[in-house]
Amino acid sequence: MNIIVCLKQILDPEIPVRDFRVDSEKREAVRGAANLVTNIFCENALETALQLRERLGEKSGGKITALAFGAETAEDTLRKALAMKADAATLVVNDGHPHPDPMAVAQTLAAAIRKIGPFDLVMLGRESGDWGVAQTGGLLAEELGAPCISFVDQIEAGADGLIVKRQTDNGWEKLTAKPPLVVTVTNNEFNVPRIPKTRDIMMSARQPITKWTLEEIGVNAAEIRSGGNYYEVVDLAIPVKDITCEFVSGDTLEQKVEKFAERIIEITRAL
Amino acid sequence: MSDIIICLFSGSGYDRAAQGVVGAGWRLANQLNGRLHAVIIGAHDPELNIRVASVADAVVTADQRDLAGYQPELHLNVITQICREIGPRAVLFGADTYSQEVAPRLAHRLGGAAAGDCLDLALQDGAIRVKRSVYGGKAVATIELKRSPAVVWLRARAFEPVATTSSSVTTVRQTRLTLQSDERTRIIERKSEAAGEARLEDARVIVSGGRGLGGPEPFKDLQEIAAMLNGQTAASRAACDSGWCPPSWQVGQTGKKVAPGLYLAVAIRGASQHMAGISDAKNIAAINIDADAPIFKNCRFGIVEDYKKVIPLLKEKLAALQK
Numbered sequence: 001m002n003i004i005v006c007l008k009q010i011l012d013p014e015i016p017v018r019d020f021r022v023d024s025e026k027r028e029a030v031r032g033a034a035n036l037v038t039n040i041f042c043e044n045a046l047e048t049a050l051q052l053r054e055r056l057g058e059k060s061g062g063k064i065t066a067l068a069f070g071a072e073t074a075e076d077t078l079r080k081a082l083a084m085k086a087d088a089a090t091l092v093v094n095d096g097h098p099h100p101d102p103m104a105v106a107q108t109l110a111a112a113i114r115k116i117g118p119f120d121l122v123m124l125g126r127e128s129g130d131w132g133v134a135q136t137g138g139l140l141a142e143e144l145g146a147p148c149i150s151f152v153d154q155i156e157a158g159a160d161g162l163i164v165k166r167q168t169d170n171g172w173e174k175l176t177a178k179p180p181l182v183v184t185v186t187n188n189e190f191n192v193p194r195i196p197k198t199r200d201i202m203m204s205a206r207q208p209i210t211k212w213t214l215e216e217i218g219v220n221a222a223e224i225r226s227g228g229n230y231y232e233v234v235d236l237a238i239p240v241k242d243i244t245c246e247f248v249s250g251d252t253l254e255q256k257v258e259k260f261a262e263r264i265i266e267i268t269r270a271l
Numbered sequence: 272m273s274d275i276i277i278c279l280f281s282g283s284g285y286d287r288a289a290q291g292v293v294g295a296g297w298r299l300a301n302q303l304n305g306r307l308h309a310v311i312i313g314a315h316d317p318e319l320n321i322r323v324a325s326v327a328d329a330v331v332t333a334d335q336r337d338l339a340g341y342q343p344e345l346h347l348n349v350i351t352q353i354c355r356e357i358g359p360r361a362v363l364f365g366a367d368t369y370s371q372e373v374a375p376r377l378a379h380r381l382g383g384a385a386a387g388d389c390l391d392l393a394l395q396d397g398a399i400r401v402k403r404s405v406y407g408g409k410a411v412a413t414i415e416l417k418r419s420p421a422v423v424w425l426r427a428r429a430f431e432p433v434a435t436t437s438s439s440v441t442t443v444r445q446t447r448l449t450l451q452s453d454e455r456t457r458i459i460e461r462k463s464e465a466a467g468e469a470r471l472e473d474a475r476v477i478v479s480g481g482r483g484l485g486g487p488e489p490f491k492d493l494q495e496i497a498a499m500l501n502g503q504t505a506a507s508r509a510a511c512d513s514g515w516c517p518p519s520w521q522v523g524q525t526g527k528k529v530a531p532g533l534y535l536a537v538a539i540r541g542a543s544q545h546m547a548g549i550s551d552a553k554n555i556a557a558i559n560i561d562a563d564a565p566i567f568k569n570c571r572f573g574i575v576e577d578y579k580k581v582i583p584l585l586k587e588k589l590a591a592l593q594k
Contacts, residue, residue, distance in 0.1 A: 013407045013524070016565070017543055020409045029406055040525065102375070103384070129524065129544075131405050131412075134387050138375035147344050147455040150372040153518070164456075168368045169470055170519050174460040175343075181456070187525060189514040230384045234400065235413035239550075245570040247562070257581055260556075260574045261588035264533065267554050267571075268500050271475050271532035 001062045001179070003049050004116060006109055006124045006136070007042040007081055009074040011035075013129035020238070027236040028098060029130070038077040041125025043193035044153075045185035046081055049123050050194070052155045060157075063087045065116055069108045070094050075209060082204035083196035090116060090210040092217060096225025099131060104228030106139035111217040113144065120179035121162070126151055126186045137184035146180045153188040272419065273305030276359040277327070278350060280341065280369045281313035281334070285322040287473045288365040288427035293326050295392055295430040296363050300328075302394050303360060310353050312346060314339040324441040326433050333446050340461075344453035347373050351380045352448065354420070361399055363392075364424040366472070366528070371424055378422035385422040386414050388528065390429045390551070399423075407524045408547030427472040428530040429551060464517050471522070476502025477531045477552075479522060481545075482509035483538025483559070483578065490516055492582045493537060499589050505529070507539050523548040538578045541566025558582075 012035040021030040046066065053062035066081035068074040069092040078089035092112050094100070100108075113119060122144070127134035141148035153172075154165040161178040167186055185191070196204070214221035223229065248263070250256040277296035279289050293309070300307035309327040311320060315334040324330045333349050350373060354362055362377065364370035366388055378385035390411070391402035399421040405412045416423075471477065478497040480490055490504065497504045504520060511521040522529055523545040530551035537558045539545060546569060549555060557566045557573040558581050567573050574581060 011406075013544060014542060017409055017546075017568075020406065020543075022406075022410050027412070029410065103379075129407060132388070132403075132407075132524065134371060135375035135378075135385055138372070139379050142376050142379035147453065148372070148376065149343060149456055151368060167518055168461075168463075169472075171461070171463040173458050173462075175456050175458050177456045178454070186518075187508070187512065188518050189512055192512055229417050231386060231414050231416045231418075233412050234415050236405070236410055238410050241569065243569060243571065245557075245567045246572045247567075248572060248574050253576060253580060254584060256574055256576065257584040258588050260558075260572070260581075261585055261592055263572050264500070264535065264556065264589065265592045267533050267556075268476055268502075 001056060001060055001120045002118060003053070003062060003064045003121045003123065004113055004119050005042070005046045005049050005064060005066050005081070005086065006122065007046065007066055007068045007077050008039045008125070008128050009036050009068065009070050009077040010039045010128055010130040012037045022236050022238055024236060027233045036073055036076065038080060039125050039128045041127060041185060041187065044187045044191045045123040045125050046084060046086065047191045047193045048153070048155060048185050050085060051191070052157070056157055065090060067109065067112055067116070068092070069105060069112070071098070078209050079204045080196065082207050083201040084194055085200065088210070089207070090212065092212050092214065097227030099227070100224055101228035101230040102133045102135040102139055103230035104224045105136050106143050108214065108217070108219055108224055109136070109140050110143035111219045112212065115212070115217050120181070122146070122182045124182070124184050126184040137182055141182035144180070144182065146182050147177070148182045148184070149175055149177060150184045151186045152183040153186055153191060155183070272358060272360050273303040274308060274357060274359045275300040275303065275305055276308045276310055276354060276357055276362045278310045278312070278362055278364050278370070279319070279323070280367065281311055281316040281319055283367070283470065284316065285319050286470070288367065288470070289319070290432035291428060291430035292363050292365050292425055293323060294432045295425055297326055297433045299361060299392060299394070305360060308357055308359065310350065312338060312350060313341065320443045324443055327441055330441055330443040331446055332443055333448065335447060337450050340458065341369050342453070342458055343372060343456055345450065347376055348451065348453070349448060350377055353446065354381055359420050361421040361423065366424050366426050374422050374424045381420055381422070382418060383420040383422050384416040384418040386416060387424045389423050389425050392423060392425070404547065404550060407543045408550045409543055426528055426530070426551065464519055471503055471505055471520070471527050472529055474503040474529065474531050476500045476533045477505050477522070477529055478502055478535045478537065479505040479507065479539060480510055480537045481507035481539030483540070484510065484515070487515035489578070489582070492586065496586060496589065499586070499593065500533070502531070507545050536566050537582070539566055540564045541569065
């Protein structure tokens with residue numbers, strides 16, 4: 001079974017609000033001292049893929065290819081994927097707009113996937129921690145002419161295809177699916193990304209990473225570099241919050257909690 | 272090309288999210304001077320049809336038996352077919368699982384452009400612009416959709432319902448489509464963990480617990496407090512990932528985006544990841560042992576104490592005050 005996991009490198013979403021700045025001219029976040037990390041849902045997708053490969057066992061020959069479309073720095077994301085034990089890694093180098101629109105990303109990933117070869121399963125995170133667009137999976141499925149299941153948190157091999165479990169607004173659904181298939185992955189308690197072993201991290205540094213330019217995968221490179229023509233970010237701003245917390249006071253804990261309870265009742269009655 | 276479609280999945284009735292979608296569609300149709308079409312798909316829900324028909328200019332229901340239970344490929348095909356017949360300027364959805372799954376693919380099939388989890392929708396020189404929260408709620412982006420139709424899914428409760436209803440009588444047209452089943456994927460089992468409860472996105476009061484609770488047991492207390500306040504219980508990602516509560520409880524950038532009148536955060540530090548899910552809450556209150564926890568920066572009021580000491584007293588005080 002050929003599994004392709006798409007991974008996105010993003011600005012660390014955990015940076016505190018006080019350190020966060022935007023460049024309103026370029027309409028993007030300022031990196032500053034922040035780290036670049038792999039988007040968490042992408043790592044959940046990789047973890048889900050690794051567990052599926054383990055379930056499939058040796059003889060089915062499950063192969064996981066990690067695929068990224070991003071700047072040269074995204075090599076770090078692919079090295080980590082290799083350290084987590086992905087079998088191969090491919091980077092489509094983005095030398096254009098730092099945040100292409102989701103259609104441009106989907107077209108690029110689709111072209112790269114066709115160049116990699118026949119696939120059974122393409123897995124992506126359900127959204128990214130930077131722009132949180134949540135469209136790449138769906139658009140990619142359309143580009144590839146494959147069905148799509150979103151918010152997946154578990155995949156097992158069934159008698160006739162795959163058994164996929166996904167989260168819904170207030171519970172879950174189980175689906176049967178025949179590859180080829182695209183899934184977007186969300187987190188649960190069982191797909192927390194594994195920590196790579198030190199030995200595997202060292203080995204990953206020596207493993208080859210295939211690098212392709214936009215020209216090499218046969219997309220409209222000029223259009224992708226310009227950021228695409230699906231949508232345009234026309235403004236990016238930090239919202240101003242004007243709020244101060246009133247800490248309830250009192251001589252005893254009981255007095256404090258009483259005041260706290262009074263405030264709660266006051267607000268809920270006004271709703 | 273100035274007509275608007277609102278697309279609703281039946282099953283939640285005419286809830287606050289549906290009312291918001293109808294309201295947004297009604298205002299946009301008025302601005303564009305176009306007709307407002309409602310497409311209602313899923314099990315037959317006469318009550319929902321009537322409520323929507325009191326606002327929309329046309330209602331199309333896709334409620335034949337084979338469409339009662341959602342199937343990703345089938346429902347997408349049906350919605351695409353109906354949208355193609357109408358040829359809209361925009362298609363609006365709520366932010367439920369099915370809407371989010373369908374919207375980008377629908378945009379692709381219609382040659383349009385999608386944007387999701389939108390907080391605002393406006394017309395600027397003929398172009399449709401949306402506002403959405405990005406970088407985990409740390410910034411707000413305005414996005415102009417360059418292709419038509421615009422396919423937009425809206426954050427529940429961010430849009431006001433319609434104040435007035437139309438005086439004209441709208442007929443409800445039931446479609447009877449020839450359905451082609453798509454066996455590539457098939458939902459074979461469904462489980463609702465909160466049967467009968469309102470969606471978290473619609474809750475007026477939410478009592479939420481985080482990593483600081485240290486285990487699953489304290490959630491029972493939180494549920495009790497939520498019940499006292501006619502609210503619901505939620506959790507941070509850390510609590511869900513630890514398996515202390517179901518994933519459907521998770522609030523944050525990686526979980527649900529909620530907008531309650533009161534959000535009571537218990538032992539939640541308030542990392543920006545979490546705050547992204549509650550930026551639309553009207554009032555946030557917190558119980559946390561650390562006065563420097565970022566959650567307090569967004570709180571109206573708070574108490575700096577160990578939650579273990581506060582919770583039993585709080586139950587007592589709330590009960591007494593409600594008498």
